[in-house]
Amino acid sequence: MKMSFQWFGESDPVPLRHIRQIPGMHGIVSAIYDVPVGEVWPIDKIEALKTKIESLGLAFEVIESVPVHEDIKLGKANRDRLIANYQQTIRNLGRCGLKVVCYNFMPVFDWTRTSLDKVMPDGATTLAFSTKEVEKIDLSKGMSLPGWDSSYKPEELRSLLAEYSCIDEEKLRDHLTYFLNAVVPVAEQSGIKMAIHPDDPPRTIFGLPRIVKNCNDLARLVSIIDSPANGLTLCSGSLGAVPENNVEALVRLFGSMNRIHFAHLRNIKVNAAGDFEETAHKSDCGSLDMAAIVKALHDVSFDGYVRPDHGRMIWGETGKPGYGLYDRALGAAYLNGLWEAVEKFSTVKS
Numbered sequence: 001m002k003m004s005f006q007w008f009g010e011s012d013p014v015p016l017r018h019i020r021q022i023p024g025m026h027g028i029v030s031a032i033y034d035v036p037v038g039e040v041w042p043i044d045k046i047e048a049l050k051t052k053i054e055s056l057g058l059a060f061e062v063i064e065s066v067p068v069h070e071d072i073k074l075g076k077a078n079r080d081r082l083i084a085n086y087q088q089t090i091r092n093l094g095r096c097g098l099k100v101v102c103y104n105f106m107p108v109f110d111w112t113r114t115s116l117d118k119v120m121p122d123g124a125t126t127l128a129f130s131t132k133e134v135e136k137i138d139l140s141k142g143m144s145l146p147g148w149d150s151s152y153k154p155e156e157l158r159s160l161l162a163e164y165s166c167i168d169e170e171k172l173r174d175h176l177t178y179f180l181n182a183v184v185p186v187a188e189q190s191g192i193k194m195a196i197h198p199d200d201p202p203r204t205i206f207g208l209p210r211i212v213k214n215c216n217d218l219a220r221l222v223s224i225i226d227s228p229a230n231g232l233t234l235c236s237g238s239l240g241a242v243p244e245n246n247v248e249a250l251v252r253l254f255g256s257m258n259r260i261h262f263a264h265l266r267n268i269k270v271n272a273a274g275d276f277e278e279t280a281h282k283s284d285c286g287s288l289d290m291a292a293i294v295k296a297l298h299d300v301s302f303d304g305y306v307r308p309d310h311g312r313m314i315w316g317e318t319g320k321p322g323y324g325l326y327d328r329a330l331g332a333a334y335l336n337g338l339w340e341a342v343e344k345f346s347t348v349k350s
C-alpha cells in the first residue's frame with residue numbers, strides 16, 4: 001500500500017514541503033489544472049510537475065483526474081476527436097512514468113455535498129450531504145464545489161442539463177463502453193491503469209443518470225474489458241454512503257480480481273435516510289469499519305495507491321474544504337498504522 005496525498009498544484013494552500021513531513025508519505029496525487037477539459041496534456045507540463053514533486057523526495061505516479069469531457073459522456077458527434085486527445089494524454093502520461101489515472105463518468109457534477117462547513121460537536125467543520133437539502137438547491141444559479149474540474153455558469157448548466165434529458169443509464173453505459181474500448185488498449189500499451197471513481201453520493205441526483213453506484217455497476221464496468229488496465233478507484237466514503245454497499249466485501253471481490261489500483265479511504269456517518277457527514281478517519285468516529293477495509297486490502301495483496309480522502313477542518317485551519325493538511329495528515333498516519341499492524345500480525349513466521 002503506497003500512501004499518497006492529493007495536492008492541487010501551486011495554488012494549493014498546503015505546501016508540498018508540509019506534505020513531505022507526514023510520516024510514511026510515498027507520493028503525490030495531482031493533475032495538470034490549466035489545460036482545458038478535452039485538450040491534450042503536453043509532456044513538458046507533466047515533466048515539470050513531476051520534477052517539482054520528485055525534487056522533494058516524493059513520487060508522482062497517480063493522476064486525479066484526467067477529466068472526461070461532457071460531450072464524450074453525452075455521446076456527441078465530436079467525441080472521437082476528444083477521445084483521440086484523451087488517448088494522447090494517456091500516452092504522454094505513460095511516457096513520463098505515471099502509473100494510475102483516476103477519472104469519473106458522473107454527468108455534469110462531480111462529488112456533491114449540501115454543506116461544506118457543518119459544525120461538529122467538537123468544533124471541527126466538515127462536509128455533509130442531506131437529501132432534503134439537495135432537493136432545495138436552485139441549479140438556475142449555477143454550481144461549483146472545491147476540487148471540481150468544472151464549474152458552471154447558470155446558462156451553461158441549463159443547456160447541459162437539457163442535453164442530458166434524453167440520456168438514461170443504459171445510454172450513459174453505452175457511452176462509457178465506447179470510451180473504454182478506445183482508451184483501455186492505449187492505457188495497456190502505455191503502462192497506465194485506468195481507475196474509475198464511483199459516483200459520489202452513489203445515487204441519482206438532480207435526475208441525472210449514475211452508473212457507478214454499487215456492486216452490480218462495478219461488476220458490469222470491469223466486464224466491459226477484461227484487463228487490469230480497466231480498473232477502479234475504491235472510494236470507501238462514496239460507496240459507503242449507501243448502507244447496502246458493504247465496502248469490505250467490495251474490496252475483497254474486486255481486489256482479488258486485481259482491479260483496485262487506487263483507494264480513497266475516509267469515514268462517514270450515515271443515517272437511515274442516506275444522509276451523511278464526513279467524520280475523522282478512525283472507525284469508531286463513523287459508520288465504516290476502516291480496520292476491516294484495510295485488512296481486506298491487505299488480504300487481497302493490494303499493492304496500489306491509497307490516499308486519505310477529505311478531512312475535517314480542525315485547529316483553526318482554513319483553505320479548501322475537505323482538503324486541508326491537518327486532518328488528512330492524521331488520516332494518513334492512522335491508515336499507515338492500521339496497515340503496519342495488519343502487516344505485522346498477519347505475517348506467517350517460518
Ligand code: DNO
Pocket residue numbers: 064065102103104110111147148197200264309
Ligand atoms: C472527491 C474526489 C473526486 C474525485 C473525482 C475523480 O471526493 O474524490 O472529486 O477526484 O471524482 O475523478
